[in-house]
Amino acid sequence: MKRTVFSVIIILITLNLASGQIQLERVEPMFWWAGMKSPDLQLMVYGENISETDVSLEYPGVELVSVAKVQNPNYLFIDLKLSETVKPGSFVLLFQKENETVETYKYELKAREKGSASRKGFDQSDVIYLITPDRFVNGNPDNDAVESMKELPDRTDRDGRHGGDIRGIINSLDYLQDMGFTAIWLNPVLENNMTQVSYHGYSTTDFYKVDPRYGSNEEYRELNDELDKRGMKLIMDMIFNHCGSEHWWMEDLPMNDWINNYPEYKITSHRRTVNQDPHASQADYKAMVDGWFVPTMPDLNQENEFMKNYLIQNSIWWIEFVGLEGIRQDTWPYPDKQMMTEWTHRVLEEYPDFNIVGEEWSLNPAIVSYWQKGQRNFDGYECHLPSLMDFPLQDAVSRALRENEDWGSGLVTLYEMLANDFLYPNPENLVVFPDNHDMSRFFVQMGEDVELLKMGIAYFLTTRGIPQLYYGTEVLMSHPGDHHGDIRAEFPGGWADHDINAFTGEGLTSDQKEVQNYISTIQNWRKNKAVIHHGKLMHFVPENGIYTYFRYNENEVVMVVLNKNREGKTFPTERFSEIIEGYSSGKEIITSESISDLSELKVPAKAAMIIELK
Structure with missing residues (x-):
């Protein structure tokens, strides 16, 4: 009898071990939605020896099209087709071996939020507040150190984690709304479970999970819900070019070409102009596009069809799950550009009024404009990217305010850069900042000259495009040198031990309070100014250190004057007659002063005037 019992136990253990050889660990995306425009859905399934199974399902409106087995037996890629009439609900994915079910996964098709497809993306009516989450506000100290995360907090280390989180941002929304911001862009919040320097967020280790030191997927969605209550928008920072070297799949890649130049990596040449250069060699193109950004950021191969679908679906999943109104795509010229065309097309097919801004860090507007939707390029390349970061204009403004006034320098630098707008299909949709x-904070760029900073901010808030300010600009955040960890310092008042608090005003200098009020005044005025959002722009050649431009539509004209001189200036306005004819007075919106006679203007030293003409 004892021998029989022992034999049964051995058989049961053997069966358990055998069944343990197939173990399901991940299905991504974890769930999807009924009623999406595209009927296609590809699931990446990961688990030990999962490719040894046969997959089946039964659900009305869901067709199992194909199951792809790849080089690594621990992966399957399942293609489904969802009918237009498929209903929200759940079905079971069966994983069988030799007609026996060894694993199951309950897959849910959720109901979409009402109006999801018609969501309105960020646009010219918005002012975007850019936040580095780890350095803004620590709203939940309990998540500073998380057992499963490799890097612990260390506020003494400028490259370490400091503890800012999503809860801190939620707690700060009233302040941002009062300041006049209407959208926020967060540096990446997805899991960065790297051994060190993980705070910046650009080394993703899980594309479907918010880093627990920031909060949870649910808290991220709560942030968007709280923004919606205030009529504000959320922009997600995404990275298709690379992941983190400690991403979970780096220990067990699906196939040899999932990552470019692996395992013997090569650093990218960073020669981004190979995308536009009619004389570029294929070798140089591959050296740029397929190289790793840095040694800890493996280059994703977007030419791999499974990788391409994974990234595209991931972005749509986050839009739908969180309720995003925009995406900022990092390192735009580095991924495969054909894939990026398909990505923008598929996102905008699902969400026609959505907005996406790409980072092409070039000071040449001809290079930047190559990517914008509607551009007719010499090589026939067509992208569907609606917006780009206007790096050429940023550089021009910074130089224009710092340079001495001369024939070819000073404010004319800004004037001539804006004259390049003919290169863009839609310059009004560029993000200006x-x-x-x-990069160095604007206050540092301006040599810590408060008046120059205010002039620059006035310009960015009234020129064409969508303005974006970096957290702390409103309180003159500064830094020594150019180390990123110093640039991305803690926001004053974001931690309990701070002596200075930008939220309450405690400890702020008179200059900091003045700039905070200055920005708030312009931004809250701007909120309801269609002439600034969508009006045309006319500018006049700078003369004697003064640059004048106008925003106008059928109903309104706003005049903006920038005076770089160290003394106040009075000048006649007759040269502007083509635009101010019919107007005789005005109101300056920063000071609320009335102007009774427009025939000449007196502009204070080193100041901007924003005048509603009457």
Whole structure:
């Protein structure tokens, strides 16, 4: 009897071990939605020896089209087709071996939110506030250190994690709304489970999971819900070019060409102009596009069809799950450009009024304009990217305000850069900005000259395009040198031990309070100004250190004057007659002062005037 019992136990253990050889670990995307415009859905399934199974399902309106087995037996790629009439609900994916079910996965098709497909993306009516989440506000100290995350917090390390999170951003929304911001763009919030320097977020280790040191997927969605209550928008920072070297799949890649130049990586040449250069060699193109950004950021191969679908579906999943109104795509010229065309097309097919902005860090507008939707390029390349970061204009503004006034320098630098707008199919949809997380703060660029900063901010808030300010610009955040960890310093008042608090005003200098109020005044005025959002722009050649331009439509004209001189200037306005004819007075919106006679204007030293003409 004992021998029989022992034999049964051995048989049961053997069966358990055998069944354990097939173990399902991941299905991505984890769920989807009924009623999407595209009927196609591809699931990436990961688990030990999962390719040894046969897959089946039964659900009205869901067709199992194909199951692809790849080089690694631990992966399957399942193609489904969803009918137009498929209903929200759940079905079971059966994984069988020799007619026995060894694994199951309950897959859900959720109901879409009402109006999801017609969501309105960020546009010229918005002012975007860019936040580096780890350095903004620590709203939940309990998630600073998470057991499953490799890097612990260290606020003494400028490259370390400091503890800012999504809860801190939610707690700060009233402040941002009062300041006049209407949209926020967060540097990446997805899991970055890297050993070190993970705070910036650009080394993704899980494309479907918010980093738990920031919060959860549900908290990210809560942030969007709170923004919606305030009529504000959320822009997600995405990276298709690379992942983190400690991404979960790096230990068990699906196939040899999932990552470019692996395992013997090569760093990209960073010669981005190979995308546009009519004389570029294929060798140089591949050296740029297929190289790794840095050694800890493996280059994703977007020419791999499974990788391409994975990334495209991931972006749509986040739009639908969170309720995003925009995407900022990192390192735009580095991924395969044909894939990027398909991505923008598929996103805009699902969400026609959505907006996407790409980062092409070039100071040449001919290079930047190559990517914008509607551009007719010499090589026939067509992209569907609606917006780009206007790096050429950022550089021009920074130089124009710092340079001495001369025939070829000073404000004319700005004037002539804006004259390049003919290169863009839609310059009004470019994102304009004084600084961001990768460059010196605008206050530093201006040599910590408060008046120059205010002039620059006034320009960015009234010129064509969609303005974006970096967190802390409104309180003159500064830094020594150009180290990214110093540029991305903690926002004053974001931690309990701060002596200075930008939210309450405690400890702020008079200059900081003045700039905070200055920006708030212009932005809150701007909110309801269609002439600034969608009006045309006419500018006049700068003269004697003064640059004048107008925003106008059928109903309204706004005059903006930038005076770089160290003294106030009075000048006649007759040269502007073609635009101001019929107007005799005005109101300056920063000071609320009335102007009774427009025949001449007196502009204060080193100042901007924004005048509603009457």
